[in-house]
Amino acid sequence: MAVEYEFPRPALATDCVVFGFDGSELNVLLVKRGIEPYINVYALPGGFVRIDETVDECARRELYEETGVKDVYMEQLYTFGDINRDPRGRVVSVAYYALVRSTDYFPHGGTDASQAGWFKINELPPLAFDHKTILETAKQRIQNQIRYRPIGFELLDQKFTMTQLQTLYEAVLERKFDRRNFSSKILKTGVLDILDEKVQNVAYRAPRLMSFNRERYLQLTQEGFNFEI
Amino acid sequence: MAVEYEFPRPALATDCVVFGFDGSELNVLLVKRGIEPYINVYALPGGFVRIDETVDECARRELYEETGVKDVYMEQLYTFGDINRDPRGRVVSVAYYALVRSTDYFPHGGTDASQAGWFKINELPPLAFDHKTILETAKQRIQNQIRYRPIGFELLDQKFTMTQLQTLYEAVLERKFDRRNFSSKILKTGVLDILDEKVQNVAYRAPRLMSFNRERYLQLTQEGFNFEI
DNA sequence: ATTCTTTGCGTTTTTGATACGCAAAGTTAG
DNA sequence: CTAACTTTGCGTATCAAAAACGCAAAGAAT
Numbered sequence A, B: 001m002a003v004e005y006e007f008p009r010p011a012l013a014t015d016c017v018v019f020g021f022d023g024s025e026l027n028v029l030l031v032k033r034g035i036e037p038y039i040n041v042y043a044l045p046g047g048f049v050r051i052d053e054t055v056d057e058c059a060r061r062e063l064y065e066e067t068g069v070k071d072v073y074m075e076q077l078y079t080f081g082d083i084n085r086d087p088r089g090r091v092v093s094v095a096y097y098a099l100v101r102s103t104d105y106f107p108h109g110g111t112d113a114s115q116a117g118w119f120k121i122n123e124l125p126p127l128a129f130d131h132k133t134i135l136e137t138a139k140q141r142i143q144n145q146i147r148y149r150p151i152g153f154e155l156l157d158q159k160f161t162m163t164q165l166q167t168l169y170e171a172v173l174e175r176k177f178d179r180r181n182f183s184s185k186i187l188k189t190g191v192l193d194i195l196d197e198k199v200q201n202v203a204y205r206a207p208r209l210m211s212f213n214r215e216r217y218l219q220l221t222q223e224g225f226n227f228e229i
Numbered sequence C: 001a002t003t004c005t006t007t008g009c010g011t012t013t014t015t016g017a018t019a020c021g022c023a024a025a026g027t028t029a030g
Numbered sequence D: 001c002t003a004a005c006t007t008t009g010c011g012t013a014t015c016a017a018a019a020a021c022g023c024a025a026a027g028a029a030t
Helices: A055-067 A131-148 A151-155 A162-173 A179-189 A214-222 B055-067 B131-148 B151-155 B162-173 B179-189 B214-222
Strands: A003-005 A011-021 A026-032 A046-048 A073-080 A091-100 A116-120 A192-198 A208-212 B003-005 B011-021 B026-032 B046-048 B073-080 B091-100 B116-120 B192-198 B208-212
Touching (some): A011 A055, A011 A131, A026 A055, A055 A091, A073 A131, A073 B073, A091 A131, A131 A151, A131 A162, A179 A192, B011 B055, B011 B131, B046 B055, B055 B073, B055 B091, B091 B131, B091 B151, B131 B151, B162 B179, B179 B192
Parallel strands (some): A011 A091
Antiparallel strands (some): A003 B003, A026 A116, A192 A208, B011 B026, B026 B116, B073 B091
């Protein structure tokens, strides 16, 4: 397996910031490292790029291998290329972020066996390498993206209430919206289908469910429509 | 100089999309390749990352070595990691974009000796590798950035007229603005100093010159101000 | 002196953002 | 069963910004 090159090369890795939403707060998926360096310290899921896979494929593979998360929304974030970001030597890392329905994967708090778990975005443990920096970059990116593109729906169940959607936006953007203005603004875009279905077993008045209409969204964007909250 | 690794590694390179403005159109700086593959085909300036430099440093160094451009505004764009993007083998490239005052460097059209030259963004020659994709990504990025951050000033002389600034915005965003609304909107932000100086030797009424006040911009952004055109 | 183009400063109109009123739905408490 | 209470759903009023446009002064060209 050993290989020889004419000139030294940095190693190339990927790391992934996985965001989840538990209904009230934004969470991040972290794995506890089992080997040195930073043994027993939490880190972003990630690993080295293989020679026969694209960088995107590497990010998906590592995420699946380390956390079981697959088939999720994923986007490249930024490449971190400082010289001393990894004590093992020169490692350049292409960072990604992913959005998942957190209830699909782990119970909140994580199973200790898997060494992976959800952490509230504002209550993070110490992190290995420069992963704190990566995470802050990812948080800024998702705050930007959610205002201009309908990525928020990746974090919710297919059917959701308007209040759930608003709570998500408030958690990501860390600010409050007026309930009535938020609702009419979102509905005005026309990308939501209002379903003939209401939430069951709920205190007080039951809200109706809605779903994101992806076809309608794509159609509208092609016509020069701009999703902006 | 030869080195051995336990596992094969992709080579890591940088490429840079250099934007310039000639007063009426947006231009891109390209270099003609002198070696195979793609000999005599135009490409973005770039090259391989050395083991003792950061990825950012590599982008600046390669840009200077191949075009003489240095000390300019530069930002990371995206990392291109497909398997077959380079016929020499596995090469992952971190792309950057830079903004320069194009008159500072080459006469428009380029000097043939240097094998580097400016091309209008909408009249590009065939490009090597996946550089067309990189360039399109860069164009989208600059169109986004110029609306929210005052990067346009990097493309103009220190002193400029309001019409020059508007022409730049129209060239980048490929749309027209109303002269009076554009002017008042920019002036209202407060980041421009109006100088006691007018353009000389000009037909018809001479416009006043202005300059970007970076200190004022930084002060305003710290106070939670948002530059948006 | 007159014509002509650009500049500079304004107003009007339209659109969108924000604030908030209120009644109906539907559960909980007495 | 009735009253109280919370959430929902739909509406309007107010305010701020965007877009459209009017007009005269500057100043070179004729």
